[in-house]
Amino acid sequence: MAKEKVIPLHMIPDVGSEVLEIDDERFLQTNEAMFTFFKRTKGEHSPFFLALKERRTILGGRCPECKIVRVPPFERYCPECNFVELKLIEMPDIGFMNSTPPITYFAHSLFQHQVPFGRGRVLLEGADTALPINVYTTKGVLTPRIFKKGTPVKIVFRDKRVGKPTDIFAVPLTELKAAQRKKRGLLESELDWASPKEPKVPKPTRKAKQDLHVVMDQLHDLAREAVKSSRAQNDLAGWKRTIQVKTGGGPFVIQIARKKLNFQEGTIKKADFVMVVKDPRFFQDWMHFKDSLTNAIIADKLWISRNAEFTTVFKLDRIPRSLRRSKS
């Protein structure tokens, strides 16, 4: 397996240039980059990052005079107390959210692989400053309402650590068993990622069933249009997924394979992930570009069972837009 590069190779453009014409004038633009490589010292922050990497421990800095405890220990001397040297102390790995964290769904190229992710701040027990940290849930897709100010959390350590802030993340304490809560240096591989908490859909009513039939007809039309659209074909290229969709009008299956979309009412034994939405008519809004799967997830109208499948959600969200652009 090829080693990971500081700059992923696929991001690096070829040397080149092009001419743009505006109002009969020609303008030249060239492909360029501004890059510098570093062997960057972590200096006085080294004990904190080494403790994460080697001892699965979080350090704080305690001022011997004003007693303030700063986590992470982002400075060596206390500016409040004439720069007296802080004492490094081991912190508990349980705390609570300092405020509601934002969740990123649309990330730039460096973070696209990890969306959706939350970036929040945790006040560990005994700390006066909040530790910046990524937050995740083990119970399905991450949405803005899972973490709130005051949500109790546990710090979890990545199995593979390199001495970076991403070596740790926080999960809601309520998602852990008693033994996991107590354990110091809990690893991500010790968490149960395979038991998402699926929302219940109401028993299908006659009306909801009829709605689903109408939606399915329209989805079939969309699948036929996608075959004819080069933009949609590009969106689906190289992707294969089977998605079990559960709605208030009954279940259906979305299959993505060989640049094609297939929609079929019913259930399937093995799906890559599950999508739950109460009102099947949501897919009409999606098809007509009035709503998106992403927006619906953010608004808690739609749930998916695997956070990592957001890539698939993005691909599906591009389809109605691509079809509209292909027509125009």
Place this chain on the structure above:
Amino acid sequence: MKEVAVVGAGITKCKGRWVERTYYGLAQMAVKAVLEDACISVKDVDAVVYGIYNDIFELSAIPEHPLQGIIGMANKPGLRVTTGGATGSYAMLTGYSLVASGLYDVVMCLGVEKATDCFDFTSQTSTPEVIKTIGWSGDTYFERELGWTASDSYAEVVLAYMDEYPEDLTDEVSAKITEILSQQVQNNPYAQRYGERVTAEMAMNSRYVVYPFKLLETCIYTEGAGAVIFASKDKAKAMCKNAGVPPIWITGLGASNEHHVAGKDLRHKLMHRIMSDHLAAQAAYKMAGIKDPIKEIQVIELHDAFIKQLQITMAEMGFTKLGRSDDLINEGLMTLGGPILVNPSGGLTYGGHFVGGSNMFSCWSARRELIHRQLSRGLIHGTGSTIAQFGCVMIIERRS
């Protein structure tokens, strides 16, 4: 300190991309415009302060050095100011100080920024690369690698405010403010979204950039330049008499940078507050002798990176109470006929946001309103850095 007045202001058109101009060219355009506005020669200018936010946008570690000669300021003093989103405000604070101190009589503040030369070759669009470029601004030891962006950083503050005041910042009010800015921008032909009509309903239905920010309630990326000229009392009077416009006096200035780490008390950042805006405004009011801002200020050009942040900033600056920022609409504080005209330029959301010069753009607009509408006092605000850490406020006055 000497009295200081704004004697000229000039801006380029705000565009999502200026293929036709480099930042050298944009700088020349703004300088030409400001000199024409002030009816003076560049030979009359003693020193220049550059507002250029981000080295990467300009692909240069000393982006101001080529500008000195090409704007006609060779062999004169020039220095660059860079303070994130508040770069323009701080550049003007610096320019003011150079004149008020008596060191120079006439100082030009020139803000310029490229942005969308940055290009993501994978998606074949500029926006992700612009976001990535700004993303280098987060704390590089503890935060950047967690996925820090300007949007999620300001969202942290707004979400924390919403934790404290869950009834405030309703989507309906934010959408209505957006509609107002979209209407006001029609009076600004230099604006990036001039001619574009956005209704409250469109704003409500636009997608989230990051919760709770919606696309149509978020500032845009702009390339452009803006310049203002400050002069000492005697020079200002002579120049303005010649130009046939009143001097616009700078009577208040305040600035504050908070801690970049969140904590339990004011020794660190209180996440639900924008104390930088509060402290900057209080300092500016004290200097200008303002006791009741809502009665004494008629026009505000506020750095609206996000509409919900605009609302919080209005509360922090004392135009409404914390937790009651929806009163801006519900009580008619900034609606048509209300006591305060907020962002007649369209603001950064609808006018444009060329970061290093955005606050010069705001100064250009506030001065224009004081002169054209015969108003007496205006406020110009800048915010920037992670979690709205930096704030800067300037008060300007037209004396009858």
